[in-house]
Amino acid sequence: MQDFDGQNIKVDVSLLEKNIELLIVQLTECRQENDVLRSELSSLQNILRSCKLPGKIGSSATDSGGNLDGVFAPAERVQVKQKLVLMLQKIEMELRNSQTL
Numbered sequence: 001m002q003d004f005d006g007q008n009i010k011v012d013v014s015l016l017e018k019n020i021e022l023l024i025v026q027l028t029e030c031r032q033e034n035d036v037l038r039s040e041l042s043s044l045q046n047i048l049r050s051c052k053l054p055g056k057i058g059s060s061a062t063d064s065g066g067n068l069d070g071v072f073a074p075a076e077r078v079q080v081k082q083k084l085v086l087m088l089q090k091i092e093m094e095l096r097n098s099q100t101l
Helices: 002-050 074-100
Strands: none
16 A cells, blocks of 8 residues: 555656646746847837937927928927837736736
8 A cells, every 4th residue: 555655656746847847848938938028128118218209399390380290299299208108018017917827
């Protein structure tokens, strides 16, 4: 009886070790995917930060006093940047939610 229990324990330990190895492989893959996603998010954030919207003060369009097509008023620029920031925040939240799963 004890030999049978000992064999069951060895089989259970072996199965547990295999499951742990699989989990480690999955964890490693998830970490790699997270690194890629973080890199993409960082790139998007850098693009957003460096984004120069048309209609800067001192440009010919604002000097003329008119609002030409494709040129944003200062308030519109702020709104566009805020919307872009919100989009990035939503992406980041989705990434974090995916990480917890």
